[in-house]
Amino acid sequence: MNHTQPLTRNYEFKRLYNKGKSTASRFVAVYCIKNYSTVNKLGITVSTKLGGAVQRNRIRRRLKEFYRLNEHKFRKGFSIVIVARQGCKTAKWDELSRSVLHLFDKLNLTVRDDLKKET
RNA sequence: UGAGUAAGCGAUGCAGCCGCGUGAGAUGAGUCCCAAGCGGGACAUGGCGAAAGCCCUCUUACGAGGAAAGUCCGGGCUCCACAGGGCGAGGAUAACGGGUAACGCCCGCCGAAGGCGACUUCAGGACAAGUGCAACAGAGAUAUACCGCCGUUUGCUGUUUCAGCAGGCGGUAAGGGUGGAAAGGUGAGGUAAGAGCUCACCCGGAAAACGGAGACGUAUUUCCGCUGUAAACUCUAUCCGGAGCAACACCGCGGGAUGUAUCUUAUGAUACAGGGGAGCAUAUGGUUUGCCCGACCGUUCCCCGGAGGUGGCUUGAGCUCACCGGCAACGGUGAGCCUAGAUAGAUGGCUGCAAGGUCUCAACAUGAUUUGCUUCGCAAAGGAAUAUUAAGACCCUUACAGAACCCGGCUUACAAGCUUACUCACUUA
């Protein structure tokens, strides 16, 4: 997590929910917005509806691990919030990571080879 | 073998790759000097941030639970002036003795209730201080005379006594449906009829005596016969100051008005309004849980903020073992050990193997059940259920569940499996 800070403040979350771009799948919803700095800010939200503390902690850890493993693919300078949904509880790792990666792709957050060539 | 009772154990393991937090240690880009070298010294220094401060690299050690949960009690710790006085109000607990820092907890014991028993459960003081409540039913609910029984009397009828019917007055709690409860129970005497009115036995209560550390138990004497309810008010005894780690301490950090000073023609700009000591006045706000007295703190006014950092933060009523005391809870002595400390929240993610569980199918064994023959049996069908073996599929990798200042308890949740002691029933020896 070299280029990422945690997103802590409540108003930052609110700004993302109101003004950020978003997509969603069965597993998670993703919000993002430019923050004009050199690092990314990541927040993960798991609501109480998804289970007890153990369940929620596990979901949060898996999403964090997904972000860590794929960090090198992402562009910098964004605030991102990942909101876990009901499907996340029983998702397999492959399914989950492929789906979330696709969402990040849709939001134009990933670094593409052709873009690199242009710049 | 079956059915139980009580107490406990247990909480997947190993390997690989990639990561996280804390502690300890090491290290640093560059230049110069000393030195053979190891290394040492000086200057200087990366990232985030306003600052305080934190981080970045490598090595190594350690890294959730029995309930970490619920937040129901009790304490430690911190602050409120280390607890001011008076009045009032409120809360908690409730047999007895012990344990404990303390408790509403634990142990032992007494009593009551339940169970054949092992054993379990109990907010278990006082209704015999006072007040309240007891629907419906019932004659009557804390005192009662509706029916009945008895005595006496009036009238009427038959009429010698006397009997019957209707009514009045008085006595009675033996009998009578109801009710959770009808006011001690049974028998005898007694009486007009009856009645603890008297007696015997039993039941219950109060006081005395004996035993016991005590709750209490025992039988004797005297007195009494009094409904239930205090998780109704109340009374009795004992205890209780408040708030909580977002406590608290330190470091760092605003704006406007107004006043003063300086600059300026003016508008305006900048700086300060900070600290310590003494005194006066009385106003206001706050703390002291309600009121009064007393005490203390703050004050030029308003707004915003108190969203940052560090400490508090883990050595403690600590853990393990041995011995001693005690029925036990527990205590004492000695030896050894150090065992999470996050802050949007570390203790993980993925993969493989083994183990375990659930389901499906197959084989073999036992064989509930059904049918036939005609009878203490045999044959056939059948495939419930159980056990074993093999294969396959599935599993949030396992139940319940995630430290958030720390301890002692309580309550609640908990898959599969296992252990020990005891009780009852059946069978065999």
Added chain:
RNA sequence: CGGGGUGUGGCGCAGUUGGUAGCGUGCGUGGUUUGGGACCAUGAGGCCGUGAGUUCGAGUCUCACCACUCCGA
């Protein structure tokens, strides 16, 4: 961390010294109307969040638990 409230027919709510649980609306049936609405009559629908306890008797009192919700720091 601390404190409070609520849970009763399908929905919204009453129910206090403990004594046979109700109202509005919705639903069913019948009437009224040419028909519908409105109106009238009538009926069904409740283990009072769950489990224990106190009491003769609990929606009510006590305790534990569950769910929802609000407030303060």
